[in-house]
Amino acid sequence: MALDKEEMLELYRKMCLIREFEETVSKFFSQGQIPGFVHLYIGEEAVATGVCANLVKQDFIASTHRGHGHGIARGASINKMMAEIFGKVDGYCKGKGGSMHIADVELGFLGANGIVGAGLPLAAGAAFANKYLNNNGVSVCFFGDGASNRATFHEALNLASIWKLPVVFVNENNMYGISMSQERHQNITDIADRAVAYGIPGVSIDGNDVMAVYEATAEAVKRARAGAGPTLIECKTYRHHGHFEGDPTVYRSEDEVNQWKKKDPIPRFGARLLEMKIMTQDEIAAIADEVKREIEEAVAFAQRSPVPAVEELLTDVYCD
Amino acid sequence: MPEMTYSQAINEALREEMRRDDKVFIMGEDVGIFGGCFGVTTGMIDEFGPERVLDTPISETAIMGSAVGAAAAGLRPVPEIMFMDFLAVCLDELVNQAAKMRYMFGGKAKVPLTLRTVLGAGLGAAAQHSQSLEAWICHVPGLKVVMPSTAADAKGLLKSAIRDDNPVVFLEHKMMYAMSGEVPDGDYTIPLGKAEIKRAGKDVTIVATSLMVHKALAAAETLAAEGIEAEVIDPRTLVPFDKETLFQSVEKTGRLVIVHEAVKTGGFGGEIAAMVAEECFDMLDAPIKRVAAPSTPIPFASNLESAFIPNEEKIIEAVKAIL
Numbered sequence: 001m002a003l004d005k006e007e008m009l010e011l012y013r014k015m016c017l018i019r020e021f022e023e024t025v026s027k028f029f030s031q032g033q034i035p036g037f038v039h040l041y042i043g044e045e046a047v048a049t050g051v052c053a054n055l056v057k058q059d060f061i062a063s064t065h066r067g068h069g070h071g072i073a074r075g076a077s078i079n080k081m082m083a084e085i086f087g088k089v090d091g092y093c094k095g096k097g098g099s100m101h102i103a104d105v106e107l108g109f110l111g112a113n114g115i116v117g118a119g120l121p122l123a124a125g126a127a128f129a130n131k132y133l134n135n136n137g138v139s140v141c142f143f144g145d146g147a148s149n150r151a152t153f154h155e156a157l158n159l160a161s162i163w164k165l166p167v168v169f170v171n172e173n174n175m176y177g178i179s180m181s182q183e184r185h186q187n188i189t190d191i192a193d194r195a196v197a198y199g200i201p202g203v204s205i206d207g208n209d210v211m212a213v214y215e216a217t218a219e220a221v222k223r224a225r226a227g228a229g230p231t232l233i234e235c236k237t238y239r240h241h242g243h244f245e246g247d248p249t250v251y252r253s254e255d256e257v258n259q260w261k262k263k264d265p266i267p268r269f270g271a272r273l274l275e276m277k278i279m280t281q282d283e284i285a286a287i288a289d290e291v292k293r294e295i296e297e298a299v300a301f302a303q304r305s306p307v308p309a310v311e312e313l314l315t316d317v318y319c320d
Numbered sequence: 321m322p323e324m325t326y327s328q329a330i331n332e333a334l335r336e337e338m339r340r341d342d343k344v345f346i347m348g349e350d351v352g353i354f355g356g357c358f359g360v361t362t363g364m365i366d367e368f369g370p371e372r373v374l375d376t377p378i379s380e381t382a383i384m385g386s387a388v389g390a391a392a393a394g395l396r397p398v399p400e401i402m403f404m405d406f407l408a409v410c411l412d413e414l415v416n417q418a419a420k421m422r423y424m425f426g427g428k429a430k431v432p433l434t435l436r437t438v439l440g441a442g443l444g445a446a447a448q449h450s451q452s453l454e455a456w457i458c459h460v461p462g463l464k465v466v467m468p469s470t471a472a473d474a475k476g477l478l479k480s481a482i483r484d485d486n487p488v489v490f491l492e493h494k495m496m497y498a499m500s501g502e503v504p505d506g507d508y509t510i511p512l513g514k515a516e517i518k519r520a521g522k523d524v525t526i527v528a529t530s531l532m533v534h535k536a537l538a539a540a541e542t543l544a545a546e547g548i549e550a551e552v553i554d555p556r557t558l559v560p561f562d563k564e565t566l567f568q569s570v571e572k573t574g575r576l577v578i579v580h581e582a583v584k585t586g587g588f589g590g591e592i593a594a595m596v597a598e599e600c601f602d603m604l605d606a607p608i609k610r611v612a613a614p615s616t617p618i619p620f621a622s623n624l625e626s627a628f629i630p631n632e633e634k635i636i637e638a639v640k641a642i643l
Contacts, residue, residue: 060393093426101424110392111425115416121382122417125389132395155382316427317461319485
């Protein structure tokens with residue numbers, strides 16, 4: 001399914017929105033205005049954007065600790081996301097979740113997750129629900145290269161394969177599990193190779209090419225909706241920042257970071273759109289202005305919002 | 321009222337809830353064709369088919385995790401973990417996912433699942449198939465914990481658990497599956513958080529859980545022959561806990577013995593003792609006593625296993641020590 005001009009522009013705009021969101025979070029975090037841990041998606045925007053462009057209402061995504069990009073790509077409110085990250089009552093979780101627990105179940109966003117690899121069986125379960133309800137929905141699980149070493153990966157892929165669940169496992173291989181490089185944490189180069197163990201298709205693609213991500217996901221989603229079961233897509237990508245904000249990144253070289261910055265998915269897709277004459281320099285500038293304004297509004301919304309009332313401590317533990 | 325076993329009562333509750341609500345389904349190791357490791361789900365696959373009675377691979381993490389995902393996505397899963405000991409294999413899915421989703425998402429998610437699992441010693445199943453680990457679960461806010469001691473309670477509480485919008489851990493004692501009892505007909509439910517006085521008495525309160533309720537009742541009979549009237553209370557659910565029934569009893573008797581099969585250290589008995597000490601210290605006429613297993617892994621040899629499990633004699637001894 002080829003994308004039209006508007007859809008391609010939207011992919012570009014969405015990646016810019018994620019980037020601007022994350023750079024803004026980085027700025028406020030370094031100023032001490034955001035508590036806790038934040039893990040930023042800068043450099044990986046093409047994955048969430050290309051994947052989520054294939055999803056419809058009844059679909060689910062399960063995300064990770066590095067989840068802001070997934071939420072934005074799925075269409076979550078950036079105001080509520082920003083307010084949540086600031087720990088404010090108008091945030092998605094009333095300030096009770098924070099960066100690692102932003103969720104919008106109504107929107108099919110089953111949440112970021114503070115446990116590496118926890119999303120895999122959750123996504124399999126949501127896919128089971130879609131299949132059980134026969135609503136043609138699919139479920140997507142984002143997870144990192146580090147998570148591919150967890151038992152959840154094996155158990156979820158095995159279960160999804162035998163039950164032919166409509167799920168797409170999207171591995172974001174950013175080459176590091178916290179400080180441990182892929183070559184140190186596993187004895188394979190392509191995580192997609194692991195699909196063989198479950199008798200499902202596995203593809204390894206350039207995760208910094210939003211069109212490649214879009215197309216690989218389109219194929220996997222089509223397969224899932226048709227009842228043919230899960231697919232494992234490995235997207236090779238890179239996080240420009242450390243594992244968390246404040247990570248001294250002693251485990252990787254400046255040179256490596258610079259090499260990857262040359263493959264930055266946003267200018268890369270921008271250049272392609274210019275070349276295809278789908279977008280003009282003026283439009284690039286206009287998109288940059290537009291997302292900047294949107295994020296400024298989100299920050300203003302977050303800053304305006306009060307902190308949760310102390311009584312909130314004791315609510316929402318159980319449903320009534 | 322028809323008489324049936326604890327196992328049949330659970331089977332009936334599952335069937336009734338599955339007939340009532342097509343979003344309810346069961347999943348677990350060998351629950352389908354095999355009918356469950358203890359036969360509890362026998363015949364269910366014939367009535368509901370493999371779409372709603374799902375045999376899973378030996379993958380506790382996938383069972384628990386996919387149940388959480390399915391529940392968040394709108395179904396009402398009833399996963400089974402074959403032995404409670406195996407919860408150690410999938411605690412993340414229960415403790416960090418199911419229990420916390422509602423709170424950490426600001427009240428905007430529901431995880432209506434009922435985890436059925438099996439606890440208890442007595443079968444010579446040794447250290448990894450016999451533990452009573454309810455205290456672990458009670459320690460995690462967001463989960464409810466149910467421990468029925470009779471067939472009727474098992475049915476009524478399981479039906480309520482399945483209808484509850486929270487994650488509920490439903491603990492069945494393997495030595496009670498064959499016990500029979502009368503079970504009310506029809507749509508019989510028991511609210512979670514309601515204790516039952518299994519035997520009235522005025523001299524001492526014995527709070528006991530699961531299989532220990534029966535040992536406490538036997539001890540109470542023996543004590544009665546000696547003129548000591550023990551009141552036996554079964555909390556039935558540990559979370560939420562019915563403090564009112566317990567406190568009223570302690571007010572009447574002034575004496576409390578707590579009995580559970582779990583090891584004493586860190587056991588839920590400590591929590592019950594603390595509740596009473598904090599809130600009704602003035603009502604007590606004697607120190608609180610706990611009868612629990614010693615803090616050891618569960619041994620295999622029959623004589624050692626018998627020595628591990630709290631029994632009638634130990635309960636009587638504890639009662640007499642504070643009279």
